[in-house]
């Protein structure tokens with residue numbers, strides 16, 4: 001077992017096959033504890049697949065993937081990770097508070113935990129700024145409000161690692177900013193580690209660290225500032241495009257493709 005002091009997630013040679021495709025190809029990456037790490041890349045590049053691997057719901061993974069010092073998917077990790085999928089997982093026929101009461105009862109069962117449940121629900125509703133909507137049916141909420149109920153559910157158990165799959169999709173700029181402020185509060189005040197995916201490059205600037213993904217490979221892993229400096233770019237989006245061009249040039253005929261071209265990775269993953 002590796003020493004994970006300061007490291008929340010460690011991937012080495014992570015390869016994932018879905019259907020007949022190798023979707024992630026030998027990824028090496030680190031998610032640092034207490035920091036916000038953005039997983040960025042275009043639609044279809046493998047962000048959700050990587051996130052599913054970290055939370056332990058992805059089949060056919062090979063390589064090493066350690067989460068909070070244990071192999072991804074270990075049962076002991078369930079209560080330590082909060083996971084928000086792209087589709088809000090809430091019951092439309094329950095109010096916001098009833099949804100949270102339900103999930104709190106699963107997480108903190110028994111009469112003895114009644115006060116703890118009550119406290120956890122009240123805090124989660126406040127965290128996502130839904131106090132005024134606590135007694136509204138989830139089915140009557142806007143898309144952004146439903147996403148925030150999902151986030152509140154993930155916050156109930158005060159997870160050490162919060163894994164969020166494109167939580168700001170479809171939200172207006174004000175709500176997006178508020179959510180990012182909340183992520184920063186969770187990291188600063190509670191020491192939570194946050195792994196958040198997005199395909200919106202301007203959100204990259206809000207992260208402490210970035211993992212840039214393209215076509216199942218890591219283009220770069222760095223802070224936004226170092227990434228911009230290194231590529232002499234004004235923005236992370238420009239840096240991303242610079243790295244894409246660099247990678248293309250490297251794999252063009254006459255260039256030097258890195259280890260594990262498409263065919264070799266496909267071979268070893270099967």
Ligand SMILES: Nc1ncnc2c1ncn2[C@@H]1O[C@H](COP(=O)(O)OP(=O)(O)OP(=O)(O)O)[C@@H](O)[C@H]1O
Pocket residue numbers: 018019020021023041042043044045046047048049050199
């Ligand atoms: N069940 C599956 N079988 C085969 N291929 C799949 C399956 N699920 C996803 N894929 C493919 O895996 C690739 C990565 O998908 P993934 O959902 O991880 O991407 P993503 O970066 O999260 O995309 P988005 O931003 O659109 O959500 C895509 O090309 C997708 O078509």
